[in-house]
Amino acid sequence: MSTGGAVLRLRRLRGRAACLKRSLRYAFWPFSAARLPLDTDSAIEQRVMTLIGTASRRQLWWFLLDANDVQLPVVFPIDDLPREPDLLHLDELGAHIAAILEVTGGKQLVAVWERPGRGRLEPADARWARALAHTCERNAVRLRAQLLSHTRGVCLLAPSDFASGQAHPTADSPSAATPFPTGGPPAHDRMEPPPTGSSARNGSPP
Secondary structure, rough: OHHHHHHHHHHHHHHHHHHHHHHHHHHOOOOHHOOOOOOOHHHHHHHHHHHOOOOOOOOEEEEEHHHHHHHOOOOOOOOOOOOOOOOOHHHHHHOOOOOHHHHOOEEEEEEEOOOOOOOOHHHHHHHHHHHHHHHHOOOOOEEEEEEEOOOOEEEEEHHHHOOOOOOOOOOOOHHHHHOOOOOOOOOEEOOOOOOHHHHHHOOOOO
16 A cells, blocks of 8 residues: 555544544533523534534534424434535525424524644635525524534634635634633633543543
C-alpha cells in the first residue's frame, strides 16, 4: 500500500472512531440532563460541546428539539455533502428535514457544521450555512441555531456570520468573542473543550 493510501485509510478510521465515540457519549448521556430544555443559546452551545466536541472531520450534524426546547434522542451526521451547495442537494435536504421532523415529532432544527480549523467559517461553508437557512425557511422549518465545531471549540453562528460576502464571524457576533481559558466557566457564546487528563479518565463530567 502506498504512503498516500495508508494516510487516507488512517484518516477514515479516525473519523469512524470519532463518530462512534460521539454516539456513545449520547447513548450514556444522563436522562435527567438530556431532558433539560435548551432554551438559551448558551445551553445549546454547551450541549453541542458535550456531544460533538471539537472538530475531527468535515461533516454536518442535525439535532432536533421539541416544542418545549427539549432535545430528541436522535442525532444525524451527514458527511457526503458537495463542496458547494446546489439546488438538487438543497431540495433533497429540505424534504429530508421536513420528513424527519414529521416522523419524530420534532419542531426545531439545530445544525452543527464540523470543520477542522481555527474557528473561521470558510466562504464555501458560509454559503452552505446561508443556503440551509433559506431551505429551512422555504420548507417552513424552524432553524433554531447554526453552530461551528472547530479545532479549538464550538461557537454559535449569527446570521451576519454567513451573510452574503461574509467569510468568517465578525467582531460584533457572538462567535467572535474571546475564549475563556480551558476549564473556566463559559460566560458568553463560545465554549472551550472540556478538560482532559486524570479528571476525564476518572469519569468526571465535562
